[in-house]
Amino acid sequence: MDDDTREAVMAATYRALCRHGYAELTTQRIADEWGKSKAALHYHYDTKEELLRAFLDYLLDRFESRLACESADPRVRLDSFVDAVFAPAEADDDSRAFAVALLELKAQAPYTEPYRDRLAALDERLRETVASAVRDGIEAGHFRAVDPDAVARFVVTAIDGAHVREVTLDESPAAGRRLVEAYLDDVLGRGNEPEVPV
Amino acid sequence: MDDDTREAVMAATYRALCRHGYAELTTQRIADEWGKSKAALHYHYDTKEELLRAFLDYLLDRFESRLACESADPRVRLDSFVDAVFAPAEADDDSRAFAVALLELKAQAPYTEPYRDRLAALDERLRETVASAVRDGIEAGHFRAVDPDAVARFVVTAIDGAHVREVTLDESPAAGRRLVEAYLDDVLGRGNEPEVPV
Numbered sequence: 001m002d003d004d005t006r007e008a009v010m011a012a013t014y015r016a017l018c019r020h021g022y023a024e025l026t027t028q029r030i031a032d033e034w035g036k037s038k039a040a041l042h043y044h045y046d047t048k049e050e051l052l053r054a055f056l057d058y059l060l061d062r063f064e065s066r067l068a069c070e071s072a073d074p075r076v077r078l079d080s081f082v083d084a085v086f087a088p089a090e091a092d093d094d095s096r097a098f099a100v101a102l103l104e105l106k107a108q109a110p111y112t113e114p115y116r117d118r119l120a121a122l123d124e125r126l127r128e129t130v131a132s133a134v135r136d137g138i139e140a141g142h143f144r145a146v147d148p149d150a151v152a153r154f155v156v157t158a159i160d161g162a163h164v165r166e167v168t169l170d171e172s173p174a175a176g177r178r179l180v181e182a183y184l185d186d187v188l189g190r191g192n193e194p195e196v197p198v
Numbered sequence: 199m200d201d202d203t204r205e206a207v208m209a210a211t212y213r214a215l216c217r218h219g220y221a222e223l224t225t226q227r228i229a230d231e232w233g234k235s236k237a238a239l240h241y242h243y244d245t246k247e248e249l250l251r252a253f254l255d256y257l258l259d260r261f262e263s264r265l266a267c268e269s270a271d272p273r274v275r276l277d278s279f280v281d282a283v284f285a286p287a288e289a290d291d292d293s294r295a296f297a298v299a300l301l302e303l304k305a306q307a308p309y310t311e312p313y314r315d316r317l318a319a320l321d322e323r324l325r326e327t328v329a330s331a332v333r334d335g336i337e338a339g340h341f342r343a344v345d346p347d348a349v350a351r352f353v354v355t356a357i358d359g360a361h362v363r364e365v366t367l368d369e370s371p372a373a374g375r376r377l378v379e380a381y382l383d384d385v386l387g388r389g390n391e392p393e394v395p396v
Contacts, residue, residue: 157356
């Protein structure tokens with residue numbers, strides 16, 4: 001399958017998930033969004049699970065590229081991490097619909113090993129990103145000397161919690177973002193540094 | 199319906215949820231766990247949704263009674279809150295199965311208003327419990343002068359996140375508990391007080 005086809009099928013999967021939710025998702029509906037036949041879709045992906053496994057890989061890739069900011073300044077890297085997690089790439093309506101579908105998919109993880117594997121990989125990537133920025137920031141004297149892995153664990157847990165609250169309590173992603181930023185300010189002593197002329 | 203019947207149906211619902219998960223739950227399966235006919239069950243509850251709405255009320259009641267510790271000492275109240283949230287009332291296997299079913303149910307909240315209402319009520323109760331203990335603890339000089347509502351929001355978000363991680367990443371409830379306790383120690387300055395003879 002060429003890259004354009006993959007991209008088109010993944011975008012169709014995203015739209016179908018937003019429109020129908022996970023439980024009501026079918027390969028027919030994804031094919032409809034793609035604008036091709038179900039047979040054409042099954043030529044590339046045998047089952048809904050296989051397609052969704054590929055979709056999770058695609059999300060992981062996209063997330064990696066949004067994290068591609070390789071600034072030398074760990075403070076900038078931490079900010080762009082928070083952006084990548086909370087600033088929706090899509091329109092607001094889609095972003096809520098996608099959060100809903102993603103929670104349904106997470107709830108299926110105990111029953112579907114390939115989902116579990118991908119979610120674990122994504123989680124590890126998130127934790128590494130935070131821990132490495134915190135570690136470098138401590139070394140550079142920007143942050144307090146905290147345990148980078150413990151801070152990273154707290155941050156990803158708060159992100160997971162904010163996601164659930166967005167879906168079940170209709171809280172805004174902005175509320176989750178404020179919470180994570182306040183935690184980072186607090187624990188790292190961010191924002192307490194004297195202003196340095198650039 | 200008398201209290202014994204309600205209790206028996208709710209316990210059967212709990213067991214059926216643990217055994218089959220939310221998606222595969224049927225009133226037939228709940229009736230089987232109850233040991234009576236589906237007709238007998240439908241005499242009390244018209245639909246699966248109505249039954250699960252009652253089940254969420256039942257969970258809320260149970261949680262209230264586990265929080266019944268009305269110690270005058272806010273430190274004790276905060277500890278017993280953490281116990282009530284993380285110490286499973288049931289055997290370990292059931293506790294994991296129930297966490298899985300509860301996440302499925304949370305993922306259905308956007309589609310089912312009565313679930314949303316109950317989850318919002320439970321969340322409010324959790325936040326109030328934490329905020330009031332923190333407020334009293336500050337007043338009594340046990341805790342640092344933080345914003346009680348902000349701390350409560352952090353704690354419930356971390357609890358929500360720990361729940362997702364237990365289900366999707368198979369993390370232990372003990373890991374979530376440690377994270378919440380470390381946060382409370384940190385933010386409230388707990389454990390930094392000089393020992394006072396009792």
